[in-house]
Amino acid sequence: MTVLTGAPALSFEGVGKRFKDGTLALTDTTLAASPGEFVSVVGPSGCGKSTLLRIASGLDRATTGAVEVASAQVGYVFQDATLLPWRNVAANVGLFAELDHLDQRERRVADAIALVGLGGFEKHLPHELSGGMRMRTSLARSLVLDPDVFLFDEPFGALDEITRERLNDELLRMFAVRGFTALFVTHSVAEAVFLSTRVVVMSGRPGRVIADVPVPFAYPRSPELRYTPEYAARCGDVSRYLRNAS
């Protein structure tokens, strides 16, 4: 993938965050993602990865530093699917579009449901779905917005290995179709390397960026990439940084 120039789609400039109880979650974090980049963030538990996303989305405010998001619509996929249990798949997928008063809601919902492969399940309630399908619904809910920037907060952490890999493959396909900029927080080094153009490693609390590892593999990436020595080598690099981080 070529290095994109111009203004970043998403940037953190010396961002720090201290919670009300005095805990310092982030300190002097500087990080930018160019349009069309897929940046993963890995780091030890409690290093402020999720806080970074909450700040980018506006759910939380940085104590110091500056954050810029060059996008009208930001997709945000949480750790849990956070579906409303009384709404069926189609109505859950349409929630954000509804809250933002977007036009052509039905078409957007139908497109997003098709893109995540949930056609035929529109009328199902969340409790009737598997964990993977719930996560697909959650993804579709943000895809409806056609966002330029997508924030992922360990979306596949609770899924089994096979479901996770399949959703990784499909996420890359969506990335290719929609061409968004992604900031993807995860615990899994394998997942980070497989998905990303760059993997950012953060230190333990208070979190800050300690390494920035480019992943040079071309897109589209085939599932077979996971079994190549080059891929294993990159995973090794990231893991070494991560071990020093904690």
Added chain:
Amino acid sequence: MSLTTSVPTSTSVAPDPVALAPARPRVRRRIGSVVVRVLLPLAVFGVIIGAWYAVSELVLNPQQRFMLPPPHEVLKVGVLDGQNFSDMMSALGTTCKVTFAGLGISIVLGVSAAVLMSQAKWIENSLYPWAVVLQTLPVLALTPVFSFFWGFALTPRVIVCVIISFFPIVSNTLFGLQSAERSMHDLFTLHRAGRLTRLWKLQLPAALPMMFAGFRVAAGLSVIGAIVGEYYFKQGDPGLGTNLSVFTSRLEGERLWATVLTASLLGVAVFVFFGWLSRRVVGRWYQSNRS
């Protein structure tokens, strides 16, 4: 990377977990549930009737028997006698009127109060203690005040009914409105949803199961409230409570017990109705969501 490998096409239907279960245990479970839901309560009913006969025939001597006449006497005099029966039905009609009016007002006032309290902590802090006080008020002591303002007919009865059934609606609705998880609220915050949108699309639907639980408790209480009201405010159409007071003073045990049982049946009917309504409205997503 193909789309269609992992999920069925649009014509397929997701497997129903119940349908996947082997047939035999399902049948057995149904039989088991019939035993649990019908036969066991019937068996308890038999024990109660037996105990009733035992007290009436063995414990009480004939002079005392008016206090608890045996079941068949209650049935014969209190229910099967045509004039008594039609009197009781018209009293039941009056009591229903008071109950439904009281419960209706309670639901409207209770839900409104809870919605108001859910909007700001200071409103909750100012109002909620008074809802608790209202519930603990000895209503009977206030009957003279009520009659001063509203006379002795239907209005004060409805007011007693409201006071008695109000609290569970307020507390359950408020608790329900506050039950939506923080992550769900984040979704709405993220998209700058206003108070009304948040209330309508998140808090109220999330509160429904608890609201219905409150309605069920309030439904039973509203029957009690109506009867207590009728016991004291005797002008106008007689209700079941009015008759209870009359039959007590006349020592008409058979009609007294027939009225007591009718009142309790009314309570059960309202309770069951709200249970049914609750299953209709939230059963599809709530019960199965818990399991």
